[in-house]
Amino acid sequence: xxxxxxxxxxxxxxxxxxxxxxxxxxxxxxxxxxxxxxxxxxxxxxxxxxxxxxxxx
Numbered sequence: 001x002x003x004x005x006x007x008x009x010x011x012x013x014x015x016x017x018x019x020x021x022x023x024x025x026x027x028x029x030x031x032x033x034x035x036x037x038x039x040x041x042x043x044x045x046x047x048x049x050x051x052x053x054x055x056x057x
Contacts, residue, residue: 005026006016014025019042023035032038 002019005019005022008031009016009022009025012029014029016022016025020035020039023032023038026032026038027035
């Protein structure tokens, strides 16, 4: 996902930036419905990996 979203935006002639901004661009283009939902899904997907690193398990 981290590489696909910027690639789609680049093909659409849009600039890329932080993930939340990229999702907002996709929403503006009508490619996704809610940028906040996508950002939350991304955060939830990444949370278990971060918690494993901090606990050392």
